[in-house]
Amino acid sequence: MQLVDSHCHFDVAGFDDDRAEVHARAMAAGVTRQVVPAIDAAGWPRLKQVCMQFPGLYPAYGLHPMYLEAHRKENLDELRLWIERERPVAVGECGLDFFIEGLDVDAQQLYFDTQLRLAREFELPVIIHARRAVDAVIASIRRIGGLRGVIHSFPGSQQQAAQLHGLGFLLGIGGPVTYERANKLRSVVATVPLDQLLLETDAPDQPGASHRGQRNEPAHLVEALDVVAGLRGMAREKLAAVTTFNAERLFGLPSTVP
Numbered sequence: 001m002q003l004v005d006s007h008c009h010f011d012v013a014g015f016d017d018d019r020a021e022v023h024a025r026a027m028a029a030g031v032t033r034q035v036v037p038a039i040d041a042a043g044w045p046r047l048k049q050v051c052m053q054f055p056g057l058y059p060a061y062g063l064h065p066m067y068l069e070a071h072r073k074e075n076l077d078e079l080r081l082w083i084e085r086e087r088p089v090a091v092g093e094c095g096l097d098f099f100i101e102g103l104d105v106d107a108q109q110l111y112f113d114t115q116l117r118l119a120r121e122f123e124l125p126v127i128i129h130a131r132r133a134v135d136a137v138i139a140s141i142r143r144i145g146g147l148r149g150v151i152h153s154f155p156g157s158q159q160q161a162a163q164l165h166g167l168g169f170l171l172g173i174g175g176p177v178t179y180e181r182a183n184k185l186r187s188v189v190a191t192v193p194l195d196q197l198l199l200e201t202d203a204p205d206q207p208g209a210s211h212r213g214q215r216n217e218p219a220h221l222v223e224a225l226d227v228v229a230g231l232r233g234m235a236r237e238k239l240a241a242v243t244t245f246n247a248e249r250l251f252g253l254p255s256t257v258p
Contacts, residue, residue: 001240003225004247005034005218007093007127007152007172007200010057011043011050014204014215023054026218030240032056034218035251037093037127037152039064041075044082058251060090060127062115065097065108076114083122089251091119092127093152096140099131109140116144125149125250128169134160141167150198150250153206154188161188165196170250172200175216178208178227190231198250199224199243 005026015022026034033056038047044061051057061082063071083091094115096108119126126149130137134156141147141164151164154171161171171192177185189197199221207216208223225243229236248255 001030001237002033002244003029003031003199003221003240004244004253005031005201005203005221006150006198006247006251007174008034008036008203008218009039009205010034010036010054010203010218011047012039012204015217019050019054022217022219026221027056029219029222031218031221033058033247033253035060035089035127035247037064037090038062039093040067040070041072041078042070048086058089058253059086060088060092061086062092062094062127063111064093065095065103065112065129066100068103068107068111071111073110076111076118079115080118083118083124088124089253090125090127090149091115091122092149093129094126095129095131095152096133096136097129097131098133098136112137112140113144116140116147119149120144120146127152129153131155138163138167141169148250152200153202154185156188157184158188158191161192161196165193170196170198170246172198172202173228174200174202174224175206175208175211175220177231178210178223180209186231189228194232194242195246197228197239197243198246199228 037060148168152172203216229239
């Protein structure tokens with residue numbers, strides 16, 4: 001069984017003390033590949049270095065809406081150059097966050113729309129953060145057009161999931177689905193088409209129920225795998241194969257070795 005962690009911030013400082021051990025635990029758990037999305041321009045060189053250091057890591061470059069204060073408009077021009085030179089597997093993490101008070105909505109939209117256009121131009125998938133902003137994200141996807149990607153840590157409804165499926169977008173599912181009170185999310189996960197599902201950890205954030213309050217890490221992806229398999233009444237090995245294929249197809253990753 002081989003799994004893809006479709007969203008892991010493996011480059012951040014939270015893994016500096018034991019990154020090699022964390023990677024080894026992931027590989028032992030069957031999580032043989034990770035997509036590593038960026039946060040801000042200052043972190044792009046470090047992200048590139050970490051992805052080159054460990055096998056099975058694939059970078060994505062972008063500007064995260066939660067870190068708006070760190071961004072400068074010239075970073076968007078720099079992002080174009082990074083994409084041209086580095087050829088990442090995706091643009092992101094980008095998106096909209098209407099949960100955090102004080103984040104300028106217009107500025108968020110500017111950075112988001114520009115990154116969507118870059119993804120369309122370079123024919124890359126986009127990794128989208130959408131916190132209390134799913135409808136606004138859908139509107140942006142429709143307005144820009146010609147896009148594909150994933151809504152990371154999907155927080156929306158079945159109706160929104162159906163709209164996104166029609167637009168070519170997958171749903172990133174991780175630690176939140178493991179909590180018994182996550183009824184809305186569990187209902188979505190149990191019923192959406194299998195070809196819309198990706199598994200993710202968002203490590204070091206969003207730990208699952210069995211690791212509540214602890215640092216998350218990619219090896220913990222199997223917890224989400226088991227819960228989602230149970231919700232759908234299918235074998236974990238089958239779900240692993242399907243979600244791995246979905247990640248390979250979306251991000252252009254090499255096919256799983258039998």
